Amino acid sequence: MSAPLIFDTAPLGALVRYFDGTPRPPARFTKKLAAWRQRNGVGRLVRKQPARERSTYVSPPSFTLHEGDFGDAGVIIVTVSRSFPLDSDLQFELVEHPPVGAVRILQDIGDGYELLHLAESREAADLWLAKNRYSRARIEEVSADEIAADTVEGRRAA
Structure with missing residues (x-):
């Protein structure tokens, strides 16, 4: 898929892989591997x-992938x-795709x-919001209709 297709069709919370088509270098080539990782990953x-x-x-239209959080003792650094x-x-x-029944916590x-957080359920989303206070956060549930529409239109992930 191209970047515009991801922008137009992928829902927030989807897992997206990006790659440049080059093979992964062996681990012993640390600089080449680091350069390869800049152009190949998942978020x-x-x-x-x-x-x-x-x-x-x-600025042109763009999309952002979250690749990970790093920290210690429950504190994200x-x-x-x-x-x-x-x-x-x-x-x-x-x-x-985000699973049916999952809950997106979004901020304008x-x-x-x-997308601030993708929770497993409404209860998990409420708990996350209680711990992480955001003034403009809203909750949106992933529906079966959304996933079914993507499947019918050929956008379903393998």
Whole structure:
């Protein structure tokens, strides 16, 4: 899939793989492996940003994948996210849709919104919101209709 197709069809919370088509170098080539990892990975789709026009610059539409959180003792120190413009030369693959019954916790940001957390159930979402207070957070459940529409339209992950 191309970046514009992911932007148009993938739902927030989907697991997306990005790759450049090159084979993974052996582990003994640490610099080559690090460079390869910059262009090959997996992340959860957390944001779709429409094009923005400001007085000093114009940014193309893009989407952001959350690759992971790093920390210790329950405290997140670093969050790794990667944004891709729609003219990216990488290929993308929709690995997994969010499961039916899962709950998205979203926050409005600018012209769009961002996925803060994907919870297993409504109760888990309420607990997460109680621990992590966001003033503009809202809850949205993943419905069977959403997944069925993607399957009918040929967008279902393998």
